[in-house]
Amino acid sequence: MSEVYRFEDIQKYYIAGKRGILDDLLKIPKVYVKALDGVSLSVPAGKVVAVVGESGSGKTTLGKIAVTLEKQTGGKVIFNGIEVGKNTYWDVRKHVDMVFQNPATSLNPKMKVKDIVQESIMNLPVEEKKSFEEEAKSRGISMEKLLVEKVKESISQVGLIYDEVKNKQARELSGGQVQRVAIARSIIKHPDVLVLDEPTSALDESIQAQVLNILVDLQEKLKLTYIFITHNILVARYISDYIIVLYAGKIVEYGPSEEVLTKPLHPYTQLLLSSVPTTESKDVKPPVGDVPSLINLPSGCRFHPRCPFVMEKCRSVDPELRTQGDYQVACWLYE
Amino acid sequence: MLLSIRNLDVSYNTVAGTYKVIDSLNLDIDKGELIALVGESASGKSTLGQVISRMLPPVGKARGQVLLDGMDVLKMSEKEATNFRGTSVFMIFQNPLNSLNPVKRVGDQLLEALNVRNERSHRNLSDEESRREVLEALTSVRLPDPEKIMSRYPHELSGGQVQRVVICMALLLQPKLLIADEPTTALDVTVQAQVVTLLKDLSKKTEMSIIFITHDVALAYVLSDKMLVFYAGRVMEKGETLDLVKKPMHPYTAGLLASIPTGPKNKGRLYSIPGSPPSYLSLPKGCKFTPRCKFAFEKCSGSEPKSVMASNRELRCWLYE
Numbered sequence: 066m067s068e069v070y071r072f073e074d075i076q077k078y079y080i081a082g083k084r085g086i087l088d089d090l091l092k093i094p095k096v097y098v099k100a101l102d103g104v105s106l107s108v109p110a111g112k113v114v115a116v117v118g119e120s121g122s123g124k125t126t127l128g129k130i131a132v133t134l135e136k137q138t139g140g141k142v143i144f145n146g147i148e149v150g151k152n153t154y155w156d157v158r159k160h161v162d163m164v165f166q167n168p169a170t171s172l173n174p175k176m177k178v179k180d181i182v183q184e185s186i187m188n189l190p191v192e193e194k195k196s197f198e199e200e201a202k203s204r205g206i207s208m209e210k211l212l213v214e215k216v217k218e219s220i221s222q223v224g225l226i227y228d229e230v231k232n233k234q235a236r237e238l239s240g241g242q243v244q245r246v247a248i249a250r251s252i253i254k255h256p257d258v259l260v261l262d263e264p265t266s267a268l269d270e271s272i273q274a275q276v277l278n279i280l281v282d283l284q285e286k287l288k289l290t291y292i293f294i295t296h297n298i299l300v301a302r303y304i305s306d307y308i309i310v311l312y313a314g315k316i317v318e319y320g321p322s323e324e325v326l327t328k329p330l331h332p333y334t335q336l337l338l339s340s341v342p343t344t345e346s347k348d349v350k351p352p353v354g355d356v357p358s359l360i361n362l363p364s365g366c367r368f369h370p371r372c373p374f375v376m377e378k379c380r381s382v383d384p385e386l387r388t389q390g391d392y393q394v395a396c397w398l399y400e
Numbered sequence: 401m402l403l404s405i406r407n408l409d410v411s412y413n414t415v416a417g418t419y420k421v422i423d424s425l426n427l428d429i430d431k432g433e434l435i436a437l438v439g440e441s442a443s444g445k446s447t448l449g450q451v452i453s454r455m456l457p458p459v460g461k462a463r464g465q466v467l468l469d470g471m472d473v474l475k476m477s478e479k480e481a482t483n484f485r486g487t488s489v490f491m492i493f494q495n496p497l498n499s500l501n502p503v504k505r506v507g508d509q510l511l512e513a514l515n516v517r518n519e520r521s522h523r524n525l526s527d528e529e530s531r532r533e534v535l536e537a538l539t540s541v542r543l544p545d546p547e548k549i550m551s552r553y554p555h556e557l558s559g560g561q562v563q564r565v566v567i568c569m570a571l572l573l574q575p576k577l578l579i580a581d582e583p584t585t586a587l588d589v590t591v592q593a594q595v596v597t598l599l600k601d602l603s604k605k606t607e608m609s610i611i612f613i614t615h616d617v618a619l620a621y622v623l624s625d626k627m628l629v630f631y632a633g634r635v636m637e638k639g640e641t642l643d644l645v646k647k648p649m650h651p652y653t654a655g656l657l658a659s660i661p662t663g664p665k666n667k668g669r670l671y672s673i674p675g676s677p678p679s680y681l682s683l684p685k686g687c688k689f690t691p692r693c694k695f696a697f698e699k700c701s702g703s704e705p706k707s708v709m710a711s712n713r714e715l716r717c718w719l720y721e
Contacts, residue, residue, distance in 0.1 A: 270617070272676060274673075355591075
């Protein structure tokens with residue numbers, strides 16, 4: 066199985082609060098917010114990897130690092146064998162795109178749908194645009210005509226009718242339609258990977274089902290790899306092949322979705338799953354307490370203050386992610 | 401009967417014309433009952449909450465009868481309504497930060513709420529006793545370190561903690577009816593589960609009735625005894641939660657339940673209701689769900705069905721006439 070992405074020991078520390086020149090001169094120690102703390106992960110090509118976790122667990126930060134919107138403070142990102150750095154940003158950006166949670170704020174409110182969608186090719190740097198220019202030349206049509214064709218194609222791929230929506234602005238469309246336009250904008254340049262950050266959580270349930278179906282179809286048809294960030298475990302279960310469970314900036318469990326969701330090993334995953342309301346049971350059993358502050362993380366395992374199976378060892382030593390086949394779990398219960 | 405609503409119509413007057421957002425609604429709620437209002441955005445469920453708590457914006461006109469504890473809510477003067485809010489009906493909103501004063505300490509705001517109740521029920525408590533009662537309430541909503549929480553400002557707490565402070569306020573005021581408008585939408589599922597179990601416990605302990613407004617059918621199932629399914633301002637189906645979820649009769653309820661993902665994608669495609677909810681300015685003729693309904697027949701687009709009793713629930717569908 067080939068891999069598209071490899072994250073090696075990714076760290077993303079933000080400096081907490083404002084720092085003036087005096088703080089530096091007086092050598093006041095910096096306080097860090099540890100959004101991601103040592104995440105290693107490999108994303109297989111052509112699969113859907115869902116990232117689940119509570120808010121503040123680092124899901125979105127991971128997605129942003131993957132699309133080069135943020136730069137990690139430690140560790141390496143390897144995309145298709147190339148290490149991502151300053152000179153190789155466009156190698157990633159050409160093949161990767163992102164869909165955001167709130168389509169109303171991620172689309173320009175003053176632009177027409179057709180311009181929004183074609184912008185993603187128009188804004189590529191000159192040398193990256195060459196492949197499209199060559200395509201136009203070899204088929205003997207102008208670049209403008211090729212763009213219109215591409216826009217038409219990607220808009221129809223997301224289940225919208227080109228002639229109906231081409232001249233509309235984002236505010237004239239319904240929530241589900243706007244999110245589809247955002248998806249069309251991402252697929253027009255034929256990316257290999259899509260990073261989807263909560264693409265359906267702003268939508269109603271009946272519309273969410275429509276968008277999920279489109280995403281599944283596109284993934285199969287265009288052989289895309291998805292990094293699907295969500296807090297909705299039922300959505301993650303439906304769409305994903307693999308699931309990563311993040312807790313306070315660390316991976317606690319990673320494996321094939323069905324296995325993780327039917328036989329979760331880590332106590333956090335177990336409690337997370339029992340908090341999800343379903344029409345099967347009248348009861349929900351949430352974990353006690355709150356997520357830890359990312360500035361003062363608990364010693365040892367980050368989950369130990371809330372864990373029902375806490376042992377002496379958990380309080381002092383942080384468990385490492387242990388690999389067994391394609392399953393990984395970070396818990397002292399399984400050493 | 402704690403709350404009884406008869407033939408409630410709510411309409412909004414706008415520049416574009418008058419449109420009806422709630423159409424002939426009937427509802428009875430007993431003491432200690434848990435009711436869920438379920439529906440997509442703009443289906444009228446929040447408007448009903450606003451009518452009961454007398455918080456409808458001025459462009460909204462409500463007609464009909466809303467009796468809460470023997471008082472007609474719609475005929476109250478503004479002064480009476482102020483006295484009625486808080487101790488008779490209390491509302492929790494989606495964004496809890498908006499319901500607290502950002503420049504006052506949490507403890508002072510809770511003491512203020514307690515004083516309001518004391519004044520209305522003519523209780524005399526010393527400062528020390530009031531403080532103890534607030535601390536007790538904070539402990540019962542499972543907030544750690546209640547002393548510390550009291551001296552904090554709302555922005556220093558996490559979303560789940562603020563929502564629990566608001567629930568604590570409800571606890572101090574002891575309303576007869578609590579309206580919770582999407583109280584957990586902004587929260588994580590683990591915190592959501594904590595808040596939901598807390599509300600359930602409270603209702604059992606204090607015999608408080610709760611109207612829970614949500615778009616999440618599964619969440620409504622976990623929390624409620626009775627469920628109302630809203631679509632375009634109409635109650636499409638009303639009945640016992642257990643029956644309704646296990647055996648939905650209205651095509652809309654059935655579609656809504658089927659569109660919740662339950663298994664992996666290789667177990668079959670997700671069912672989705674085609675189209676999108678109608679705009680109130682151009683509602684379809686006849687049954688409002690006709691254009692998206694897979695069982696639609698001639699009669700459906702001709703005239704709108706009235707609510708009828710079918711087996712153990714109320715339905716608005718020509719299939720059950």
